[in-house]
Amino acid sequence: MPQPPDWNKYLDAGAEFVAMTRTQARRRAKELVSQGQLAQEQVQGFVDDLVDESRKRTDVLLDVVRKEIQRQVKTLGIATKEDLAKLETKLAKQSKPGKAATSTTKKRAATTSSTKKATKKTAKQSAKKAASKAAS
Numbered sequence: 001m002p003q004p005p006d007w008n009k010y011l012d013a014g015a016e017f018v019a020m021t022r023t024q025a026r027r028r029a030k031e032l033v034s035q036g037q038l039a040q041e042q043v044q045g046f047v048d049d050l051v052d053e054s055r056k057r058t059d060v061l062l063d064v065v066r067k068e069i070q071r072q073v074k075t076l077g078i079a080t081k082e083d084l085a086k087l088e089t090k091l092a093k094q095s096k097p098g099k100a101a102t103s104t105t106k107k108r109a110a111t112t113s114s115t116k117k118a119t120k121k122t123a124k125q126s127a128k129k130a131a132s133k134a135a136s
Contacts, residue, residue: 025050 025047032038038046073080079087 022047022051025054
């Protein structure tokens with residue numbers, strides 16, 4: 001059975017590709033100067049261009065990753081912060097704070113209590129009938 005890909009290796013490789021520090025850019029520029037492919041006067045501009053390009057690639061990669069994560073979350077059906085905020089707003093509109101919530105809770109408690117009492121009465125009556133039949 002094939003092993004799943006090691007995503008950390010891919011992420012590290014992508015990070016190395018896009019995240020070039022100024023120090024790394026200077027090192028690269030010095031190599032080019034020593035090889036004669038870049039003039040000493042051009043080093044600062046070259047470094048600035050490399051770092052700027054690196055930032056742009058990082059932004060592009062982050063956008064791709066964000067979009068994929070959003071797509072996966074949507075596919076899985078996980079609630080987002082926006083979904084929860086909409087639900088909270090909807091619930092707040094449906095019930096008035098204070099009295100409405102308290103009266104609903106009291107009604108439920110009363111209904112549950114009366115149902116329990118009725119069940120106990122029915123059970124007692126059934127037991128009495130069964131006892132009287134057995135005595136007869």
